[in-house]
Amino acid sequence: MRDPYTVLGVARGASDAEIKKAYRKIAKDNHPDRNKDNPAKLEKFKEASAANALLSDAEQRGRFDRGEIDAEGNPKAPAGFGGGQGFPGGFGGGGFAGGARPGASTSSFDFTTDPSDLFAELFGRGAGRGGGFDEELRRRMAPKGADVAYRLSVPFEDAAVLKPQRVSLRNGKTIDLKLPPGFSAEKPLRMAGQGEAGAGGAGDALITLDIAPHRFFKRDGDDVRLDLPVTLNEAVDGAKVRVPTPDGPVTLTVAAGSSSGRVLRLRGRGFTRADGTRGDLLVALEVDLPHEDAELRAFTARWHDGRSVRAALGVD
Known part of the structure; x- marks a missing residue:
């Protein structure tokens, strides 16, 4: 995902209110209900929702600003991996291109195949597939699954008294969703890990709540x-x-x-x-x-x- 500040069009020092305002504008213009046949708009909505989720969390935003996590909330690789310093043989500076830098060791690594081979070469075959450092790093660097957008119509009386709603998700799960006080259709609810499966973990479910009209209220x-x-x-x-x-x-x-x-x-x-x-x-x-x-x-x-x-x- 792109830099969340760039996605929302705000400066790095933007206030919470500025971030919220920018997200609401993008969400309103690109909401799935208004753009059912426009995949680009849907993708922009999902991207903005993910950026807002990261920047509206003070702890996550701080970690991102310090360079500890990437735009998807995943921890970044240790210094010296893929652009760092201190490893000979083309392991740094120019990335994992499969060739050695001029004057460097003739050892080379092809990162276009399987990263576990690379780490086995560096740290020994004992750190091979299925366990140890390389498996953990591969998991953290792998992309998460896609977020899934839902829209739920809540009965008028249920919305007023915050009665939990039963929701069936695409992954086959059925949950009782607690309605938060002061909820609105402008801010979808995010359910972590309830989206599409991915190598780096499941994406999230984004649930937009609409209040159904009533016959006399x-x-x-x-x-x-x-x-x-x-x-x-x-x-x-x-x-x-x-x-x-x-x-x-x-x-x-x-x-x-x-x-x-x-x-x-x-x-x-x-x-x-x-x-x-x-x-x-x-x-x-x-x-x-x-x-x-x-x-x-x-x-x-x-x-x-x-x-x-x-x-x-x-x-x-």
Whole structure:
């Protein structure tokens, strides 16, 4: 993978906020859902996700900046291997090209075949295949498997209360995914080691979470809005009514003389924020009148409301 700073287009001294902003822009422009038939965009999305994962981890970023690991998070080879100094016979400076440098020892190593042969030559056949230093180095230098992108639609109520979701992965595993507080579709969840298999270990699974629409709840930031029908009797006389919430039904008191549009607040019944607190459920009352009710029409024929209820709008 390329240098993660180059991938995200930020300077090495970039702040966490700058890195996050750069990643979100790339992720939004190259998301798989918007570019299903564009492999280049998908590759750019995966590359940016991997770069963001490394740079957003303070410890990993520090190790990368110090040159201890490469852009994929793998430890770098010890100094002197493939470009270092101190080994004769073409082992350093010019890399493993299979020939000796002028004036150097005539020993040569062909790194285009199997690196275990090289290390067996240097450290003895006892460090051959299947054990010891060369096997560990080969494992660390081998590329990881590809990341796999998933998109999961989470039911509205489950998203609000952070109910775990069962996910079937391409590798055949089924997991119960815990939803993190304050999650959003802009930042996919990374599950280490759940991607495609590779010589250097499995890649990761990147899961984008979408909240499914609801037939009567509507999200408003961290709050949830609900239009609640009430009868004329309940609005005029007041009543205790049952109200649905993402956590299940509760009883709500409607005050006498409530008009349509009045909003009642049920605290802590909204979406879970990143800090663990929750938004509210905002219940807007809607007085539902019966259609062609003879008794109601007979009552209004005897009673007249003489208020000028539209005066504030500049009309009588």
